[in-house]
Amino acid sequence: MAEYPINKGVGRQVEFKGLRAQYLFLFAGGLLAVFILVVVLYMGGVDQVACLVAGVGLGGALVALTFRLNRKYGAYGLMKLLAARRHPRRIVSRKSVARILNQH
Structure with missing residues (x-):
């Protein structure tokens, strides 16, 4: 029966010459x-x-530029920075408190 080595890289991010994830x-x-x-x-x-x-x-x-962004923001920091710009600063509810409490 043939033996196959376990792939230790499963689930890890892609990396080449220090560039990780989306920067590559x-x-x-x-x-x-x-x-x-x-x-x-x-x-x-x-x-x-x-x-x-x-x-x-x-x-x-x-x-x-690519290596500077990689060093500054890390593997997923640039995506987090871009996602933070899309989120609203606050959530506003125009319903009255009584109407919110009466919903089941």
Whole structure:
């Protein structure tokens, strides 16, 4: 009978080179967007050196921003920050107290 090792990574968050959770997908999508932008600029007739400078500059800024957000907010902190903006500051009930107490 064959023995299979237990997968110790089940339920853990995705991590690559220190980037965790949503930052990894943000990083990959950003690099894809930078690549497409460089290709569009090159196909549009912009100078090759300018395209490379733009690609390296935007790519470097994306790397710095993504790692800074990862370090500052942690694995799920950015999602919590975005969710907190959607919640109301207070809940207002316009019903009278007597009407609220009489409901069963």
